Amino acid sequence: MNKVIKRTYSYTFLLPAAVIYLVIFIVPTVMSFFFSMTRWTLFDWKFIGFDNFVMFFEEASLRIGFQNTLIYAVVTCALKVVIGLLLGVFLTSKIRVRGYLRSVVFFPALVSTIAVGIAFSKMMHPTYGLINKALAWFGIPAVDWLGNTDIALLSVALTDVWKGVGFATVIFIAGILSIPEEYYEALQIDGGNSYNKFWHIIVPLSRPATNTVIIFAFIGGLRSFDLIWSMTGGGPGFATDVIASIIYKQYQAGFYGLSTAGNVILFVVVALFAYPLQYFLNRREVEL
Template identity: 60%
Template sequence: MTETRPRSRKSPYPLWFFIPAAIIYGVLFLVPTVSSLWFSLTRWDLSTAEFIGLENFQQFFSEPFLVKGLVNTLIYAVTTSGLKTVCGLLLAVLLTSNIFARGFLRTLVFFPVLVSTIVGITFTVMMHPTKGIINVTLETLGIPGPGWLTNPALALFSVALVDVWKGVGLATLIFIAGLAAISPDYYEAARIDGATRLQQFFRITLPLVRPATVIVVTLSLIGGLRSFDLIWAMTRGGPGFSSDVVASVIYKQYQAGFYGLSTAGNVILFALIAVIILPFTLWFNRREVEE
């Protein structure tokens, strides 16, 4: 009796259906990526390109202000990502509970996400050291207002707080969706066993909302590492180089005509995002499989 081998299941779509998507992906991602890698190894302008190897990368890591931009990028990304995750989760828990005007409060929290980055100019005025509404209010309370954007020690963190204000609404929305997917039966069983609200939060909410947490952390980290527009609108990397990040450094080098150096900065930023995000994603996927 002859054995019948199972036939391999063929895709219902012919391969040529994927050609348009492959062309778009190649033109918009592969070609620019490969071109950036090549031009980062050259000294180029709009008409010529001279191959110089790794000199652009050596110069990038030998200039103190360029390294400062790299360090600031990591600080900015970790600060904004951490605050968005913590504040977003706490707001989501609050906005999924039985509170007054819950729908209005959800709209209020999400509204900054819809605001243009030009809001950075508004906060620049509000954070003015002598005439800004924030320091004027603090002075009426007898508290001396700091130089939010003029103090080198505070400038980067001041912009980070505005970034958190603008982006925490999206994190809250993602967490609300994650909380809505948790079955109420878990909380009911915990209440029967005498668990307090704090115990329910740490034993039920935090573990079951982990997928939403990973999404928020990943998006926030990528956004923080790529951040440029808000920083440029508020401080332009100043005072000095205290709030410069890799993206603003790249822009300044491009403005100065150092195209090869700015392209090398782009490659470093791409590698930085990949080195941070890919291991984190792989680690989380492995944890999901193990559990």
């Protein structure tokens, strides 16, 4: 009897969190699945089965959206991992101003994504943008960063990296600082140099941090919308359209059921990529 009372008493502390999770996540998720199979407005709905999903997959720009989403996720994830690791190594070295530099690197992560998108869209303007003006000093001709279909998606991706690499760097700093000093001392005794330190100690022993950055960055890339929309609106043409922007355009057009079905599909796509990736990375970590 006492065990039951103690267990019940313990669970009561979890009840507030469970209620919040139920209201904020579970209920909206179930409602989304339901309304994805309806034609609904703010005042009425009609059940139509899987018609919304069929219509969504018939969307002309969907193939380009899927392609752009994967490219965007891979590019931003790879650059955040590489640059974040290099900055993490640099900012854990013995430099006097490393505390200040850590703040500078992390600062973009604190700025509103919409504000960053608007600012960079102005800076990348082909005529009066600061980036092209800076290139002009070196005799380099102006580039239409967001109007050229060949480089528009890459331009937005690089902006995303600028904003998000600070978060990745903080994770890498924590991972590097958690490595025991004994490894460095053993390397020094064996006559190892900075190259050996990086490849044989920091890279393998900071793998948990690397895995965390990969998962967060890749999932964030798959779900990205606000930065892309504030910079290009999905244009020029469909050059920077991703799944999320296609969903938003359908919502703007008043196809609420169709856009809800798109959100369900995006949820499934993220899950299909995230869970196998997490399983693979965690298994590699255990093997090491």
